Amino acid sequence: xxxxxxxxxxxxGDVVILYLKPNNMHSLEVKAKILNKKGEIIDNVFQxxxxxxxxxxxxxxxxxxxxxxxxxxxxxxxxTPELWTLTLPHRTQIIYSPDISLIIYLMELKPGSxxxxxxxxxxxxxxxxxxTIRPSGHLYTFDFHEQRVSLASVEFDKHGLCDYVxxxxxxxxxxxxxxxxxxxxxxxxxxxxxxxxxxxxxxVALKKTGGKLCFFSPCIEQVxxxxxxxxxxxxxxxxxxxxxxxxxxxxxxxxxxxxxxxLKYKHSNEDMAQKNEKERQxxxxxxxxxxxxxxxxxxxxxxxxxxxNYVRK
Numbered sequence: 001x002x003x004x005x006x007x008x009x010x011x012x013g014d015v016v017i018l019y020l021k022p023n024n025m026h027s028l029e030v031k032a033k034i035l036n037k038k039g040e041i042i043d044n045v046f047q048x049x050x051x052x053x054x055x056x057x058x059x060x061x062x063x064x065x066x067x068x069x070x071x072x073x074x075x076x077x078x079x080t081p082e083l084w085t086l087t088l089p090h091r092t093q094i095i096y097s098p099d100i101s102l103i104i105y106l107m108e109l110k111p112g113s114x115x116x117x118x119x120x121x122x123x124x125x126x127x128x129x130x131x132t133i134r135p136s137g138h139l140y141t142f143d144f145h146e147q148r149v150s151l152a153s154v155e156f157d158k159h160g161l162c163d164y165v166x167x168x169x170x171x172x173x174x175x176x177x178x179x180x181x182x183x184x185x186x187x188x189x190x191x192x193x194x195x196x197x198x199x200x201x202x203x204v205a206l207k208k209t210g211g212k213l214c215f216f217s218p219c220i221e222q223v224x225x226x227x228x229x230x231x232x233x234x235x236x237x238x239x240x241x242x243x244x245x246x247x248x249x250x251x252x253x254x255x256x257x258x259x260x261x262x263l264k265y266k267h268s269n270e271d272m273a274q275k276n277e278k279e280r281q282x283x284x285x286x287x288x289x290x291x292x293x294x295x296x297x298x299x300x301x302x303x304x305x306x307x308x309n310y311v312r313k
Contacts, residue, residue, distance in 0.1 A: 002014040002015055002016065002078055002079055002159070002160070003015070003079055003084075003127065003159035003160055003161055004134075004159070004160035004161055004163075004164075005160075006078070007063060007078060008062055008063060009060060009061070009062060009063075010030060010058045010059055010060065010061050010062070010063060010076065011030070011059060012030055012031060012032075012056075012059050013029070013030060013031065013158075014029075014030045015027055015028070015029050015030075015079055015158060015159060016028055016030060016058060016063075016076050016077065016078070016079065017076070017077040017078070017079050017083045017084075017087060018046070018048070018053065018067075018074050018075075018076060018077075019074055019075040019076070019077050020048060020049065020050060020074050024048075024049070025083065025086055025087050026046070026048070026087055027079065027083075027084065027087040027088065028046055028055050028058075029055075029158065030055055030056065030058050030059060031044055031055070031056065032044055032056040043056075044056055048069060048072075048074065050069045050070075050071050050072030050073065050074065051069035051070030051071030051072055052069065052070045053067065053069050053070075053074070058076055061076065063076065063077060063078040064076070064077060064078075079159075080131075081097075081100075081124075081127040081128040081130075081131055082097050082128075084123075084124070084127050085097055085100070085124045085127075085128075088122055088123065088124060089122065090122055091121060091122045091147075091148050091151065092119075092121035092122050092148070093121070094121060094122045094124035094125075095124055095125045095191070095216060095298075095299075096124070096298065097128075098243050098245045099216070099243050099298055099299065099301060100124070100125055100128045101128075102241060102243045102301055103125070103189065103214055103216070103301060104128060104129070104132050106212070106214055106239075106241075106301065106303040107187040107189065107212045107214050107303070108187070108212060109129065109132045109133055109137075109186075109187060110132070110133070110137075111132070111133060111134065111135065111136055111137055112133065112136040112137045113132070113133045113137045113186045113187060114133075114137060114138055114140075114184055114185050114186050114187075115129055115133060115137070115138075115139050115140070115185065115186065115187050115188075115189065116139075116140050116141075116142070116177055116181065116185050116187070116188045116189065116202070116205055117129060117139060117140070117141040117142070117189045117191075118141075118142045118143075118172050118188075118189065118190050118191060118192055118198060119142075119143060119190070119191035119192055120141040120142065120143040120148060120149065120152050120167060121143065121148065121191070122148075122152075123152050123155055123156070125189070125191070126139060126141050126152070126156075126165065127159075127161070129189075130161050130164045130165055133164070134164045135164075137164070138164060138165070138166065139164060139165045139166070140165075140166050140168065140177070140181060140185075141165060141166070141167050141168070142167075142168050142169075142170050142172050142177070143167075143168075143169060143170075144169065144170065144171040144172075145169075146169055149167055149168070149169040152167050153167045172192075172198050172201060173192065173194060173197035173198050173201075176201035176204060176205075177201055177202075177204070177205045181205045182204055182205065183204070183205070183206065183207055183208050184205070184207065185205040185206050185207060185211060186206075186207060186211050186212070187206075187211055187212040187213070187214065188202040188205060188206065188211070188212070188213045188214070189213075189214050189215070189216075190202070190213070190214070190215035190216070191215070191216045192215070193222075194222075195215040195217060195222065195226045196225050196226040196228075196229040199213070199226070199229050199230060199233055200233065203233060203306065206306050208308070208309060209308045209309075210305065210306050210307050210308040210309075211305075211306050212303060212304070212305060212306075213230070213235065213303070213304045213305075213306065214301065214302065214303045214304075215301075215302050216299045216300070216301055217299055217300050217302070218297075218298070218299040218300070219300075220300060222300075223240055223300045223302055226302065227240070227302065227304075230304045234306070234307065235304040235305060235306055236304070236305050236307055237303075237304065237305040238302065238303075238304045239302070239303055239304075240300050240301070240302040241300070241301045241302075241303075242297065242299075242300055242301070243298070243301065244295065244297075245295050246290060246291065247290070247291040248288045248289070248290055248291070249288060249289050249290075249291060250286070250287075250288050251286075251287070251288075251289070252284045252285065252286055252287070253284070253285055253287045254282045254283070254284055254285075255282060255283055255284075255285055256282050256283075257282065257283050
């Protein structure tokens with residue numbers, strides 16, 4: 001129950017993030033016993049490169065504190081959607097934080113928004129959407145895969161998010177979103193192989209005052225076909241983005257100190273200038289440089305607006 005509010009003390013049943021280093025983090029459920037691969041109940045001991053941790057010993061400790069392992073130490077953090085994205089169990093390919101932040105911005109979500117998400121998958125985007133729209137908003141997330149729906153429902157329950165999300169198993173391209181969501185939704189997000197098949201159903205779900213439709217597609221051919229369908233159905237303000245993350249490295253760099261006296265006498269006394277040039281000092285300055293390589297393409301994010309009082313032709 002550690003996702004739905006800020007906490008200071010770790011309690012039994014919490015999901016925590018064990019931080020070893022930036023590229024080595026793990027999500028753990030704080031409980032005394034777990035089932036092993038043989039179906040046997042054993043003590044909940046988590047093995048790391050720095051030794052073992054008795055997970056239940058975290059109960060009563062403060063979030064953010066340093067915890068001792070058998071051969072080292074780590075930090076225990078309260079989970080956030082960003083940390084969950086980095087540590088969640090992958091059931092499908094997921095959307096990462098740079099794309100997630102742009103999606104939420106483009107859909108203009110805020111507390112109280114009613115949102116549809118298609119393609120629940122591993123729940124990476126779902127957690128960020130819930131944080132944005134709670135406490136008075138609600139997320140309706142759909143997936144056609146029965147096992148993924150079941151696992152996502154269990155995770156939302158463990159994380160204390162059930163009041164803000166409804167998970168449904170449905171092929172929305174064929175069945176739509178249901179009469180209960182007719183003209184009740186502020187925004188629709190599509191993460192589907194054929195997003196153009198869900199556009200007519202999205203029009204039925206969006207409020208009569210209008211709304212946003214956003215979709216994520218890895219291929220430009222999908223974008224072109226879906227945008228053609230959106231334009232035919234009356235959507236306006238179509239824009240497609242590609243979010244490329246660029247890493248900045250912070251480090252010290254030695255730079256020469258400019259000797260103004262040397263410049264002053266350079267023309268009148270060349271020997272003195274050359275001597276000062278050899279003796280000039282360097283100073284270390286904290287600066288940044290951009291990485292030589294960029295992370296590769298993830299997908300195209302397209303946003304479109306359905307005008308108010310839209311009447312379908």
